[in-house]
Amino acid sequence: MRLNESTVISAPPEVVWEYLSDLDNYMHFMSGITRWQADGEQTTGLGARRRMLLKVGSAEVGGLIEMVEWDPPNDLAWSSVSGVDQRGRLRLRKAGKASTRVELRYAYGVAGGGLSGMISERLSARTISGHLHASLAQLKRLIENERSVMSWDRG
Amino acid sequence: MSDRGELTRQPLTNGNGARNGAAPKTPARAPLDGVAEQVGRLGGETAKLGQKAAGALMSRLGRRIQGRLTADLDDRDPDYIRENLPLSWLIASVWYRAEVRNLKNVPEQGRVLMVGNHSGGNLSPETITVTLAFCTYFGVERRFHQLAHNLVLASPLGPYLRNYGTVAASHSNARKALEAEAAVLVFPGGDWEVHRPSWQGSKIDFGGRKGFIRLALEQNAPIVPVVTIGGQETALWLDRGTWLAQFLRLDKTLRLKVLPILIAPPWGLTVGDFLPRLPLPAKITSEVLPPIDIRERFGEDPDIDEVYTYITELMQETLDGLAAERRFPIIG
Numbered sequence: 001m002r003l004n005e006s007t008v009i010s011a012p013p014e015v016v017w018e019y020l021s022d023l024d025n026y027m028h029f030m031s032g033i034t035r036w037q038a039d040g041e042q043t044t045g046l047g048a049r050r051r052m053l054l055k056v057g058s059a060e061v062g063g064l065i066e067m068v069e070w071d072p073p074n075d076l077a078w079s080s081v082s083g084v085d086q087r088g089r090l091r092l093r094k095a096g097k098a099s100t101r102v103e104l105r106y107a108y109g110v111a112g113g114g115l116s117g118m119i120s121e122r123l124s125a126r127t128i129s130g131h132l133h134a135s136l137a138q139l140k141r142l143i144e145n146e147r148s149v150m151s152w153d154r155g
Numbered sequence: 156m157s158d159r160g161e162l163t164r165q166p167l168t169n170g171n172g173a174r175n176g177a178a179p180k181t182p183a184r185a186p187l188d189g190v191a192e193q194v195g196r197l198g199g200e201t202a203k204l205g206q207k208a209a210g211a212l213m214s215r216l217g218r219r220i221q222g223r224l225t226a227d228l229d230d231r232d233p234d235y236i237r238e239n240l241p242l243s244w245l246i247a248s249v250w251y252r253a254e255v256r257n258l259k260n261v262p263e264q265g266r267v268l269m270v271g272n273h274s275g276g277n278l279s280p281e282t283i284t285v286t287l288a289f290c291t292y293f294g295v296e297r298r299f300h301q302l303a304h305n306l307v308l309a310s311p312l313g314p315y316l317r318n319y320g321t322v323a324a325s326h327s328n329a330r331k332a333l334e335a336e337a338a339v340l341v342f343p344g345g346d347w348e349v350h351r352p353s354w355q356g357s358k359i360d361f362g363g364r365k366g367f368i369r370l371a372l373e374q375n376a377p378i379v380p381v382v383t384i385g386g387q388e389t390a391l392w393l394d395r396g397t398w399l400a401q402f403l404r405l406d407k408t409l410r411l412k413v414l415p416i417l418i419a420p421p422w423g424l425t426v427g428d429f430l431p432r433l434p435l436p437a438k439i440t441s442e443v444l445p446p447i448d449i450r451e452r453f454g455e456d457p458d459i460d461e462v463y464t465y466i467t468e469l470m471q472e473t474l475d476g477l478a479a480e481r482r483f484p485i486i487g
Contacts, residue, residue, distance in 0.1 A: 057248030059291040116242040
């Protein structure tokens with residue numbers, strides 16, 4: 001199942017990237033995340049690993065993920081090492097003078113397939129899509145608020 | 156049984172109030188007395204014969220079930236669990252709207268004895284919801300075993316449950332699993348608690364079984380209580396039927412202390428809870444409590460009764476809290 005949500009943030013891609021490249025920030029904006037714990041010494045960048053869990057229906061699903069793409073300030077992507085099969089991507093593209101279009105793509109597969117797999121994939125898509133939408137809205141709020149506070153301080 | 160014989164004889168008393176079969180106070184015996192005595196004796200003997208036959212049948216069944224039970228921990232198949240999680244997820248999320256709170260209280264690694272209250276009869280929903288939550292939270296790779304009654308494992312669901320890591324409830328199987336550094340889920344209340352009347356749904360009732368405490372001490376494993384509410388609303392349990400189990404000698408032959416009487420769809424009034432039935436979609440909520448290190452809390456040589464009281468009271472308090480959250484039966 002592939003899901004896609006996007007938003008436009010009033011900040012240049014470099015500013016958005018700076019926030020997103022600190023993986024500890026994800027707990028502040030990713031909706032439905034119940035666990036986001038560094039696994040190993042590397043806490044950010046290509047190869048960094050996290051143990052993550054996302055609340056979907058009656059279960060917290062996820063597992064160990066690894067950053068597999070790290071291209072500042074354009075793209076970062078992760079893929080599952082263990083647990084639920086998943087891939088995620090945050091794509092940052094310039095939109096106008098000082099704005100960034102942020103796209104959050106998320107793909108996941110339910111092991112086993114069959115009828116129950118198909119139904120559960122479709123049912124969970126609604127919840128996960130809601131989480132992605134809320135995450136981007138929160139990311140936008142956080143970055144735009146921070147920038148307005150900074151410009152207020154400067155003024 | 157003699158009870159039944161007496162029941163047959165009781166209404167037929169002679170004029171002096173003496174029971175038939177007892178020595179009459181007057182020399183004259185009513186003509187009906189002899190017949191009543193014979194009927195009574197016949198009834199008693201028939202009941203005895205019935206009980207004997209039922210006992211023999213159950214003994215044979217018990218031996219067959221025992222023969223089919225294995226305790227191979229390697230029966231647990233992580234790949235199978237992974238492939239079947241979607242079905243468990245559907246049952247838990249859609250049918251039971253299940254919630255398992257604070258799984259983070261389970262230690263990340265090593266042996267742990269999870270102790271739960273048992274509800275919902277032979278289709279106990281918390282075994283599905285807690286197992287699903289555990290497997291998605293810690294990953295299917297972490298060893299997790301559940302202890303179940305022999306009859307559950309001998310049922311058609313048995314092979315399916317074995318793949319999930321369910322083993323027959325016994326001290327030696329629990330010991331084996333803990334020695335393999337697994338998390339083990341036990342329900343000390345067993346058949347006694349799982350078939351309690353529905354109006355006792357918010358009551359922890361282990362029936363005084365304390366073996367789990369000795370096991371935790373012997374294996375040096377922390378106890379993590381898991382308190383669940385909602386299971387007793389998946390059907391209407393009327394009576395445990397202890398008297399019926401005793402009469403049929405199920406307690407001796409199948410380790411069954413109860414033979415529940417319940418009202419459940421699609422059958423209506425049912426005895427035994429052996430037939431496949433449709434559980435009502437009651438909301439199931441579980442709360443995982445912080446681990447208890449018995450020796451740390453109660454000293455090197457703890458009093459088992461004191462530990463038992465502490466754990467059951469703690470679980471009862473939590474269950475009372477969960478019950479207070481519920482506004483309506485079934486809906487939650």
